[in-house]
Amino acid sequence: MRVIDRICDVLAVIAGLYLVWIMLAIVVSALARTLYLSGTWSSHLFTFSEFGLLYIVMAASPWLVRLRGHVFIELLTAFLPKRIQSGFSRFVAALCVLICAILTYFSLVATIRAYEFGDALMRSLDMPKWLILGAMPIGFGLMGLQFCRFVFGPETLHTGQAGVHE
Amino acid sequence: QAEDRISAVHAFPEFLVYTKTFLAMVEDINARGEGIVQIEVRGGPEAIGMFEQPAAVRDGVIDMVHTPGSFYGANVPEIDAMVAARVTPMEARANGGAAVMDEAHRERFNVTHLGWIDGGIKFHIFMNKAPVFDENGVLDLTGVKLRDNPIYNAFFTALNASTSSMPATEVYSALEKGVVDSAAWTQIGIPQLKWNEFLTHRVDPFFYNTDLGVIMNLDAWNALSQESRDLITTVVQEWEEKSYNDRQADVVTDNQILAEGGMEFVSHPTEEAGAAYQKLADDAAWARMKERIGGTDAGMARYNKLRELYAGDSGS
Amino acid sequence: MEWFEALFFLLGMILFFMALGVPVALAFLAANVIGAAYFMGGRGDIVSQMTRGIGALVNNAIPTITSFNLMPVPMFLLMGEIFFFTGLANRMFGAVDRLMGKLPARLSFVTVAGGTAFATLSGSSMGSTALLGSLMVPEMQKRGYKKHMAIGPILGTGGLAMLIPPSALAVLLATLAELDIGALLIAGILPGLILAIMYAVLILLMALYDPSAAPAYELDPISAGEKLRLFFIDILPMVSIVIGVILLIMFGIATPSESAAFGCLGVIVLAALYRSLTWDGLVKSVTGALKVTTMALLIIFGSATFSALLAFSGASSGLIRWATGFELDPITMLLIMFGILLILGMFMDQLSMMLLTVPIFFPLAQTLGFDLIWFAVIVLLALEISFTTPPFGLLLFVMKGVSPPDTKMRDIYISAMPFIGCSMLLVVMLIFLPGIATWLPSLGQ
Numbered sequence: 048m049r050v051i052d053r054i055c056d057v058l059a060v061i062a063g064l065y066l067v068w069i070m071l072a073i074v075v076s077a078l079a080r081t082l083y084l085s086g087t088w089s090s091h092l093f094t095f096s097e098f099g100l101l102y103i104v105m106a107a108s109p110w111l112v113r114l115r116g117h118v119f120i121e122l123l124t125a126f127l128p129k130r131i132q133s134g135f136s137r138f139v140a141a142l143c144v145l146i147c148a149i150l151t152y153f154s155l156v157a158t159i160r161a162y163e164f165g166d167a168l169m170r171s172l173d174m175p176k177w178l179i180l181g182a183m184p185i186g187f188g189l190m191g192l193q194f195c196r197f198v199f200g201p202e203t204l205h206t207g208q209a210g211v212h213e
Numbered sequence: 214q215a216e217d218r219i220s221a222v223h224a225f226p227e228f229l230v231y232t233k234t235f236l237a238m239v240e241d242i243n244a245r246g247e248g249i250v251q252i253e254v255r256g257g258p259e260a261i262g263m264f265e266q267p268a269a270v271r272d273g274v275i276d277m278v279h280t281p282g283s284f285y286g287a288n289v290p291e292i293d294a295m296v297a298a299r300v301t302p303m304e305a306r307a308n309g310g311a312a313v314m315d316e317a318h319r320e321r322f323n324v325t326h327l328g329w330i331d332g333g334i335k336f337h338i339f340m341n342k343a344p345v346f347d348e349n350g351v352l353d354l355t356g357v358k359l360r361d362n363p364i365y366n367a368f369f370t371a372l373n374a375s376t377s378s379m380p381a382t383e384v385y386s387a388l389e390k391g392v393v394d395s396a397a398w399t400q401i402g403i404p405q406l407k408w409n410e411f412l413t414h415r416v417d418p419f420f421y422n423t424d425l426g427v428i429m430n431l432d433a434w435n436a437l438s439q440e441s442r443d444l445i446t447t448v449v450q451e452w453e454e455k456s457y458n459d460r461q462a463d464v465v466t467d468n469q470i471l472a473e474g475g476m477e478f479v480s481h482p483t484e485e486a487g488a489a490y491q492k493l494a495d496d497a498a499w500a501r502m503k504e505r506i507g508g509t510d511a512g513m514a515r516y517n518k519l520r521e522l523y524a525g526d527s528g529s
Numbered sequence: 530m531e532w533f534e535a536l537f538f539l540l541g542m543i544l545f546f547m548a549l550g551v552p553v554a555l556a557f558l559a560a561n562v563i564g565a566a567y568f569m570g571g572r573g574d575i576v577s578q579m580t581r582g583i584g585a586l587v588n589n590a591i592p593t594i595t596s597f598n599l600m601p602v603p604m605f606l607l608m609g610e611i612f613f614f615t616g617l618a619n620r621m622f623g624a625v626d627r628l629m630g631k632l633p634a635r636l637s638f639v640t641v642a643g644g645t646a647f648a649t650l651s652g653s654s655m656g657s658t659a660l661l662g663s664l665m666v667p668e669m670q671k672r673g674y675k676k677h678m679a680i681g682p683i684l685g686t687g688g689l690a691m692l693i694p695p696s697a698l699a700v701l702l703a704t705l706a707e708l709d710i711g712a713l714l715i716a717g718i719l720p721g722l723i724l725a726i727m728y729a730v731l732i733l734l735m736a737l738y739d740p741s742a743a744p745a746y747e748l749d750p751i752s753a754g755e756k757l758r759l760f761f762i763d764i765l766p767m768v769s770i771v772i773g774v775i776l777l778i779m780f781g782i783a784t785p786s787e788s789a790a791f792g793c794l795g796v797i798v799l800a801a802l803y804r805s806l807t808w809d810g811l812v813k814s815v816t817g818a819l820k821v822t823t824m825a826l827l828i829i830f831g832s833a834t835f836s837a838l839l840a841f842s843g844a845s846s847g848l849i850r851w852a853t854g855f856e857l858d859p860i861t862m863l864l865i866m867f868g869i870l871l872i873l874g875m876f877m878d879q880l881s882m883m884l885l886t887v888p889i890f891f892p893l894a895q896t897l898g899f900d901l902i903w904f905a906v907i908v909l910l911a912l913e914i915s916f917t918t919p920p921f922g923l924l925l926f927v928m929k930g931v932s933p934p935d936t937k938m939r940d941i942y943i944s945a946m947p948f949i950g951c952s953m954l955l956v957v958m959l960i961f962l963p964g965i966a967t968w969l970p971s972l973g974q
């Protein structure tokens with residue numbers, strides 16, 4: 048688990064750096080356009096800023112699972128009797144593991160299919176689609192592993208306090 | 214025998230003339246196909262994203278789509294032959310070009326290319342100031358902020374333009390605010406988009422062709438009865454010709470509207486320069502196709518064949 | 530499946546998973562996985578249906594997420610976080626506080642101003658309520674303020690935050706509803722200012738009616754020169770960045786994404802000029818922005834196929850045909866939609882509410898002939914009002930959680946009421962004077 052946590056941390060750091068890079072890239076390409084200096088290179092900056100959003104969400108989501116940073120609503124868990132609360136929370140976490148597992152498998156299938164057919168996203172350049180889709184099985188896979196901690200680990204996902212948690 | 218059912222989507226919203234052609238064609242097929250085959254249209258880009266539709270047809274999410282071929286050009290590079298064509302859809306069908314195109318689709322994308330609809334529509338660059346020509350008399354877009362689109366990117370780069378990408382829906386406000394000052398569009402449709410409120414000059418001659426087609430999942434196609442397949446083939450080919458003629462009439466109407474609205478049609482200074490401009494565009498498309506094919510022998514054989522059948526030259 | 534079966538099937542699954550306590554993003558994903566396999570699965574067995582359906586889902590997510598339109602969201606968030614973690618925000622509030630001098634109920638005003646700035650940039654009414662509640666309520670109690678003078682303004686700030694740009698939620702709404710992002714950001718300014726004025730008048734009236742609710746206390750007097758210094762050094766530069774961002778958008782000099790990125794850079798440069806830019810502050814800012822961005826984008830990822838499924842299954846068009854079949858007048862329809870949002874706000878966060886209702890409400894609003902920018906402003910207000918409406922508005926519970934132990938739910942309800950009244954009054958004004966929302970965007974054109 049410790050190795051997985053470190054991987055998730057590293058991915059989150061990369062996501063944070065990408066976020067800063069996007070800010071700079073947008074500023075540079077806007078300046079380039081204003082000064083009539085833009086061209087293919089600034090179109091590429093634009094394209095990779097767009098792709099960045101997907102990479103960021105896939106890279107940082109597993110880390111955010113561990114921090115309980117994905118917003119969830121506690122309604123049912125708050126009204127359940129105390130003694131079954133934690134069991135129920137573990138069941139919900141297991142459901143999340145299942146959802147992530149399904150997404151991991153089928154997004155991997157979609158990635159392989161896109162690779163085999165040579166699918167591309169036609170923006171300023173033909174970006175092989177599998178390079179984008181490929182982030183999904185990794186992201187969902189790691190998310191699923193992180194949800195496992197709330198199934199088997201000492202802590203539970205839910206707190207028993209009604210409300211929206213973010 | 215049971216009636217065949219086909220699900221379909223279209224790339225563009227319903228108000229666009231191209232979508233109307235497709236829906237009218239579907240209505241025609243359904244009327245003549247009672248008891249044989251019925252096409253059920255599930256919607257446009259709101260139902261499946263417009264760039265995701267071709268792969269959705271290939272994968273069997275949906276059976277049929279009406280879409281520009283360029284949307285899946287990375288999968289079927291041969292589609293650029295339609296973009297750079299110098300023949301009409303009817304000529305391409307008669308000389309066997311359409312069959313080669315269909316073969317490429319079947320081999321590479323698990324779909325069949327049924328027909329080239331609304332063909333014969335060309336593109337122009339529209340600007341908000343008088344165009345400038347270089348020493349050879351060819352358009353020079355240095356210092357021009359042009360709305361980009363992957364389809365014409367290579368050509369625009371060759372003309373020295375400063376490009377920015379945006380969806381067609383954002384072009385109006387981008388023109389209004391000066392984020393871009395030029396855009397390319399088809400011969401028809403500018404008045405409907407109201408871009409002529411800002412764009413005052415049209416650069417002649419035209420270049421490229423629209424490459425709208427109807428493709429269908431190959432497994433779904435093979436599962437149809439022979440009668441259904443024959444009917445669809447017949448009707449689509451009728452519409453290739455009918456829509457071509459209808460659109461040529463629209464070109465005349467729109468030209469008139471633009472001229473009456475004060476749009477200036479600026480030709481290249483000499484005929485040779487105009488031809489060089491068109492060749493620059495065509496070469497960019499053929500070069501892209503060659504690059505995407507990646508130089509295999511079979512691929513190059515088909516490239517040469519398409520170049521001969523669609524553009525009347527050997528290319529090599 | 531009939532359109533209404535499809536509608537209940539899809540909405541029901543999402544609500545079911547959410548109610549279980551599954552994170553919202555995964556609730557959307559789970560429901561859409563099932564919906565996509567059912568509606569977009571094509572022919573064949575369950576595995577090939579899931580392959581196609583989930584394949585369509587993940588492919589649909591690409592254009593939805595990798596869209597330049599979403600770029601202002603992380604940029605605005607980053608801008609706000611840097612603003613806070615470099616201490617620029619504290620500096621500005623301190624200056625505002627000192628400049629107000631002996632104004633009655635001064636701390637209530639500071640709360641509104643500070644809270645609006647915080648909520649606006651953090652993009653989260655809940656986070657800002659929690660922070661201000663734990664910060665300001667004890668402070669104000671110590672100064673002898675009654676509870677409602679502290680709690681009410683805090684609850685009110687979320688509405689202002691959503692309307693006055695920069696507003697990450699307004700960007701998300703515009704993106705989801707395919708509206709002009711710049712236009713919606715600009716459209717919120719005037720209603721936001723009107724709401725701020727109403728709050729100010731309300732606080733003054735409350736203070737005048739019951740002076741003991743906000744007792745005055747001694748302050749060191751400050752000289753005119755000091756006042757000018759505070760204004761020009763501690764307030765004007767910060768405010769200029771926000772106004773600069775608005776002007777860039779309004780006059781189309783830059784796209785909303787570019788303006789937001791420039792705003793971000795502006796705050797960094799400003800922090801450097803004040804010598805308050807630290808490595809630690811930057812790391813915390815990026816981390817904070819990354820958390821909210823990722824949370825929001827994963828929810829949008831999950832919902833990428835939701836509106837497509839509604840369209841594909843015929844649910845959207847069916848609902849619109851049905852709803853317009855009653856031939857109710859547009860204002861009644863508006864109030865029904867408003868009511869639905871109020872109910873959803875009892876148990877759902879704002880982004881989820883938007884994702885569920887936008888694909889249904891906006892086509893309907895278009896059919897009804899509404900100006901969509903105007904309608905979006907009303908939706909933003911409804912989202913915020915629903916959050917503070919007794920008995921179940923979510924912010925009320927957040928407030929309860931962070932305020933002093935002797936605070937009763939009833940205190941919070943009573944404190945919230947006048948501020949909800951102001952927002953409601955604004956909605957009525959918008960209905961009768963749509964120009965409040967539509968006039969400013971039309972100037973930029």
Ligand code: NA
Nearest residue numbers: 649690693695
């Ligand atoms: Na705001």
Ligand code: NA
Nearest residue numbers: 684687688917
């Ligand atoms: Na509120």
